[in-house]
Amino acid sequence: MALHKLRRFVGTIAALLDEAPPEPALVDRGLAALRELVREDDWLPDAYAAPSPERYRQYLLYADARERFSVVSFVWGPGQRTPIHNHTVWGLIGVLRGAEYSQPYARDASGALRENGAERLIERAQVEAVSPAIGDIHRVRNAYDDRVSVSIHVYGANIGAVRRSIWQADGTPRTFVSGYSNDALPNLWDLSKDTTVS
Numbered sequence: 287m288a289l290h291k292l293r294r295f296v297g298t299i300a301a302l303l304d305e306a307p308p309e310p311a312l313v314d315r316g317l318a319a320l321r322e323l324v325r326e327d328d329w330l331p332d333a334y335a336a337p338s339p340e341r342y343r344q345y346l347l348y349a350d351a352r353e354r355f356s357v358v359s360f361v362w363g364p365g366q367r368t369p370i371h372n373h374t375v376w377g378l379i380g381v382l383r384g385a386e387y388s389q390p391y392a393r394d395a396s397g398a399l400r401e402n403g404a405e406r407l408i409e410r411a412q413v414e415a416v417s418p419a420i421g422d423i424h425r426v427r428n429a430y431d432d433r434v435s436v437s438i439h440v441y442g443a444n445i446g447a448v449r450r451s452i453w454q455a456d457g458t459p460r461t462f463v464s465g466y467s468n469d470a471l472p473n474l475w476d477l478s479k480d481t482t483v484s
């Protein structure tokens with residue numbers, strides 16, 4: 287398992303945040319790093335790619351000590367989907383395995399939620415971004431009804447602890463805090479097992 291790829295990635299994101307670039311540059315450079323991370327599917331331990339028959343899973347892979355960012359694996363069983371939801375912070379999404387559809391939403395003049403453009407297919411090794419500045423509300427689903435998909439997400443907060451919103455089919459919002467599906471995180475720091483370190 288090439289876990290050093292994830293360690294390098296979180297180092298890149300931490301260094302990027304140290305520079306505190308404006309959000310468009312942060313998103314561009316973060317997406318470039320994420321594109322590199324999801325280009326090869328040889329580093330995510332199986333425990334963080336395991337689906338559940340009940341609902342999609344959100345495994346925390348890494349959280350910054352100052353909660354400036356978090357990295358999660360999103361695991362979709364066949365046909366699974368999220369409710370319509372927001373994030374309240376910037377988020378980067380990269381598909382590691384399979385594919386997913388994202389349907390953006392926006393509020394109209396009356397404040398009601400409306401689909402905002404067509405559903406987008408994000409295929410393996412492709413990336414996209416969300417944020418309050420560029421569009422923060424969407425519904426995501428596995429593009430497949432017969433296999434698991436996995437995407438890697440980076441958010442500008444400890445996303446499992448953020449108070450945000452989901453919307454029911456009739457447009458009623460509800461506050462939620464997503465939490466995480468796992469209690470233990472991958473150990474990125476045992477360099478004695480890292481063949482890239484001599």
Ligand code: FE2
Pocket residue numbers: 371372373424426
């Ligand atoms: Fe999302």
